[in-house]
Each structure stands twice: as C-alpha cells, then as structure tokens.
Amino acid sequence: METPAAGPERLLLHELIRLDLDTEALVEGITDLLDTLGRPLDDGVDTADHTVLRKTAAQLETVLSAHSAVELIGRRGELAAPETHHVVETNETTDMPANTVVKVIERGIRYRGNLLRPASVIISSGKGTQS
C-alpha cells in the first residue's frame, strides 16, 4: 500500500532514518554490554577480571553519558515511575520506601528525547518499611 515518492528529498529522508536507526541500535547494543559487565559487579561475585570489568563498565558508561543525545535511565535508590521504569518484580523484604529501585536489571535509554526502552528494575514494595 505504501507508494514511495521518488526524488532526492525522499532519498535524504531514508538516509536520515537509516542513520537514526543505526545509532539507536548502537546505543542499545553498548548499553546491553554495559548491563552485562555490571552484573557480576552488582552481585558481588568474585571474578579474576574484576578490575578490568569495573574499568570497562565505567568507560562504557562515560562514553554513553557523554553523548549529548543519550540519557541512561535507572539507578539504585531512585524512585521508579511507569513512564520510565518497567517493573520486573517487587521486593517485599527490603526496608526501602515503596517504588524505590532496589536493582537495575537493564538500563533504560532515552535517545534524542524519545524513550527507546524503559529501565527494567526490581523495586521495593514498601511493605518492609511498614513492618
């Protein structure tokens, strides 16, 4: 049903869209890698390359955060919101206030103001505080 119009504007538009998609995929891929590297650090698991891991993760985070169009979402201790955080599980035992991020499973990404993906997190139910 789509009938592409011919002409240089159309080609330029296609090129810009392609570049955008490439950048989004690049940012998402690097963020995935960052999440992967951060996992053993977050879980306090001993690995031989702990220092290397930490340094690589820090470098990736710096590179991504320095990009003016990229914003990483999801930090332990921040308040989760439906607009930016996808809650994978609620934790009832922690004594943190309700809806506080206990663990980031996957960072969220905002690229050029658009949410590419929400941060996937485990949050506190707040029941631990009440008890």
Add this chain to the structure above:
Amino acid sequence: MTAIGIDLGTTNSVVATYDPERARARVVTIDGARSTPSVVSIKQQDGAEELQVGQNAVNWANVDPENTILSVKRLMGRDFADPAVEEARSRRSYRIVPGPNDDPRAHVVIRGAVYSPAEVSTFILERLKKGASETLNTDVTHAVITVPAYFEEAQRAATREAGEQAGLVVKRIIDEPTAAAIAFGLELGDRDRRRVLVYDLGGGTFDISVLNVTRDKRGHLHFQVMVFNGDNWLGGDDFDALIVDRIVDWVKRRADVDPSGDAEFMFRAKKAAEEAKRFLSANNSADIVIPYAYKVAGDLIDVTMTLTRNEFNELIEPLVEKTISLVKAVLDDQTVTTTDISDVLLVGGATLTPKVYETVEELFGKGKVRRHIDPMECVAIGAGVLANTLHGVECQNCKKVNDESADKCAECRQSLINARSAGDTNVHDVTGMALGVNAVKGSHSDAFVPIIPRGTPYPMSEPMRHGGFGVTDGRLIRVPVYEGDHPLASQNREQGVIEYELPEEIDVHSRVDVAFMFDRNRELHVTITVPGTGLEYRKKLRIDAPRTKTSPDTSPAENEDTTYRTDLTLAQQAIANFLRNYGEYLDPPQAMKIRGDFDRAAQVLIFAEPEECRRMLAILESDLFNSGLASALYLAERAADRATSMADAQQINQTVRSVRDAFRDGKRGVVHEQARVLKVLVANSLNRQEVVEIHDAEDYAGLLKLLES
C-alpha cells in the same frame, strides 16, 4: 476533519492513516511506538489516583496486577456467564464481575470501582486519539475501528460506544479480515468473485476467517465473512515460551538448579528467546548467549546454547499443526477444499515465522499466499484507508453529503439512518449472521425466526418484515432478539429484548408483524405493527444496554434460586449421561474440560450461590450443545425421540448410525459429511414440530407465536 483507522487489538492497538491523493498509507506512531499495548491500570500513590494506559500500564503491571486490565477485548459485550469470560477469569489477576443492577454482562474492577469493558476500551481509544493528534499535529475527529469477525452485535455496539465516549465520530466498525483484505488491495475484475482465507496469528490469539469478495456490475466491492474459527489462547507468545522452556532446561541440566522462579532470570531468558526467534526467521541457527545469567552457589553461570531452525520448528510444530487443523475444520464446515480458496492473507506478527508461512503455503500452494503487507499493521492500514476514503453519508432524498455524526440531512431534514457512505471506497458490508427473534413455533418455545438473513448488504434501504405472529400472553409482547444461524434461539446469542404492551383498543387476537432495519451504524431499528389498525411501535434496539432477565417471572428471588439449583442438578445429570454415552466422540482436551466443569458444578451445588448456579448452568449447557460431533449426536437422538413424523425419526436414526459406524471405522470424511446431513435433518425436524394451538399461553411469557411457517 482528520480520520484514522484503529486496529483495537487484544494485546496491542495500531493506528494508521491514508492519503488518497498520494495513495499512501502509514502507521501513526504513538509516543514514538508503532503499536500501543491495550492495557489499562490506575496507579495509586500518596492518596492520588492516576490512569495509566499503554506501555506505562505494562511497565507497572507487576506492581499491581489486580488493578491492571489486560486483553479487555476478550470481555467486550460478553455475559459474565459466557465460557470465554470464565476462561479469562481463570487466567487473569484482576477481578471480573457481573455488572451492577442485574446487568449480566462481564465488568472489571479497578481499585474497587466497576468498569464495563467498553469503558476500559474508551481509555485506550482516548489515548490513541490524543497520541495520534499529537503525532499528526491536528485534532483527530473521526475513526474507523476494526473488530474480529466473530464479534456479535452487542460487542460491536460496545466498541462503537467506546469510540464515541473517547470523543470520536465512528465512521464505521469493520471486520478485521475485511480491513486486511482492503490493505492487501485485492484486484478484482467486474463481477469477479474471490474466496479469501485470512490466517491471523497474533501474539495471543488465532483467528481464521473465510471471506467472499465480489465486485458487482456497478464496481462496488462486497465483503462477506462466511465463516470464522480460531483459538482465543494461541499465539506467537507461545512460541517464545517454548524457547524460554528450552533455556530453563539448559540451566537445569548444566547447573542442576531450576531458575524458573527467578523473575530476573526469566526476564533475560524471555528477551533472549524473542531475539532468537527473530534471528531464526532469516538464519539456520541462533546462538543464545546470556552472560552472567544466574547465580549458583556464589558464582554466576552463563547461558551459551545454540538453537537451530530445525529444533525451533520441531518445538512449535504442534502449535502450528493446531492452527492448520482449525483451518481444515473451517474448510470442512463450509464444504470447500483448499483449491476453492483463491487467496490466503497472512495477518499477525507470528506469521513472520518461516515454519508458519511455509506450512500455510504447503497447504494452499505458494502462489495463493499473500504476505507483502506488514502482518502486524495491515488491519490498521485497511481501516485507515477506509477512514480516509469515506467522506460522510449521502442523503437518499437530496443527495447532499452530510457528516457521519449527523442524524438528519442538513439540507432537507430527512433521516439519515439508512444513508450510504459517500466516497470512492466502494466497500459494502454484509451481515455475517442472521438476526431474528425467539418465537413460539408449534409447541416449541425456543424457535429462532430469522428476519434479516445472513449475507444481507447494509445499510438497508428499507426494513425487512416478518408477518404472521400472534400474542401469547394477553397484551404483553416480548421480543427477544437473537443473532446466529441455529434453529434454536437459545443456541444463538441474545442481543436484547423489546417489550411492548398492546393498547386496549387493539384486539389481542390481531396479527402482529415484526420488521427489522439495520442502519449504517449496524444499529437495529425494530418495528412492531398490527396491520389494518395503523398501530406501529418503533424502537431502536440499544443492543449493548443491560438486558432484562430472560423470564419475566415475578416470583420471589428464593423460588428463582431454587429453580437454578434444580436446573443445575438436572444439567449435571445430563452431562454425566453425555460423557458416558458420547464421550468417545469428544477430543481428549474437550472431555477433560467437561469433566472439570462437572466437578465444579458439584462444588457449586454444595454452596448453592444462585449467581454461581446460573453461571455454572450456562457452562454445562454450552458443554452439551457446543462439543462438536458428540453434541450433534446428542441433539440428534433427542430430536428423533420427539419427532412428530415417523419418517423424520427414522431418517435421523439412520444417519446417526452412519455417523457412528464411520467414526468407528475411522472414515473422517464420511463422518463430516454425515454430521452435516444430520444437522440439516435435526433442524428440519424441529421446524416441523408444530401443534394446532397454544395450550397454556402463560408459559410463553409474552413471546410471539408464529401463526404460519
């Protein structure tokens, strides 16, 4: 006016628009996404409540599953007692309840407040309208909304109401397969005829429809959905789940632990499964690698496994075969073969899986299978095309084109209820099922008398009339309106009831005529007339309005409760006989379900809650009457017992024997053929069961009786 097409899906909704001048359709992104989850919740924080719709509601679903409404489309216009609602209740975390004030329709509860499914859909449509207005940078005012072909009038009315409540002028409610056919742009010559099968395998549902598409001599395209079938709980998500199971098994084997209870692991496994499924669409094998996937004894283990396309195909083969069995059943039901199907349209994201489209191509031939339009967006695109090619409605009197929201012509003030759409789409709808009334035929008080036959084009230019009714209960006339094709009204779906009391000056023995007219909005205008007296009572049936009880019985509630309990006890006995005598003709899952229902009925009888008894009774009745070959034989043997003609009884019994013999000998084709003959014989026999007069008029509680067949 800005118009959009909306595919209001069970899992996700998609919006599209169309530019007729450039012949270009496009999906309208909402919040940057091409689809919006059909999910609604109300978040509560610091005493304030906040409505969440779409991805935001999905993001918060695990925090508050009891107040997050998913797949509300499965409940639209359905009664609480409907088996489909029962199934939804067992699978969903939120509460599903009957409506307030004796409204039998299913409603949902969010934070203690009761909402109709139409109200929940309104929230979704409001979000889509607002999002589309932002993206298009203009106020969206009009829409064409799609619904599944199996949606009945009540469900269509509920969808229309939801659209109107969302502030949209609903130009048309159309069938999803019709929208898909429009998007695929089937080329038809003059008076050409196509028989199109739409295979729609979405994330969580599977629908098959067979459409007749014809072009008349004036160039108008007519779409008629001939038959539909499907599985409400089968879809591409099941494919993902099978890969996730494979990943879990891999961890179990490698580390001797079961990670399936760990939400964090399952999140990663699901994501990896979705990626692997996509990768396998274009490659012969996919590496599933999840680094640091699961913590075992202070160490993190990695998942590093490979899934080949052949292994994936083997995994999903039973599910794909299930869809093919349903396709074959649809074809058998219509007495057509694959060669009679001219085109097969693949709709729904799961049809992108090679195993799926290759199996469909194998069945029908590669040349017939069309998959050149994005299967996840084609329904919205078809609706978008229609939304932007329909330009108001044309007054039949003065030919002025009025806006779809107008009731009367701005020029000549004529009513526009039967005005046809203006525009160059040339798409005309026809009714998918007959609409008629429940009337007394002979001594049989459950006869279905069709008034608008299946396949009637609409809007209708004039009403269709059925004459020759008489009253059975003094001056009270009670006309329950049903939709369906079964000769027994109770086997069709009740759409509403009209009640009217004849004025004193009219003789109670007068003939009464009933006329139906179906307008462009698929709303039903019912007229009751007494010929020769000038009496004419008109009423527009508000199909989705809360319905009256099926019996106008005014006896105390206690008696009613006792009746339900007695009826349920009898139904339970009938089910026991049914399982004993016809169990061999049931599919194993069907038999298991019925046994489960039987056990639950026993529990319900212990507690004897009247509402539960009523609900359970409906389920058992559905088991008795809707269980394929077993039900056909059950009904046939009862029809033979009560046949008024010996010839009828002999013919039915003979055919029953043929069916049983063919079944025993494994002759599937003969079984299907004879079962069809049996259905016709049973219907004819029931139609002939007449008595000379009505003996006890009060028993019929105001139903009209058919004076002549």
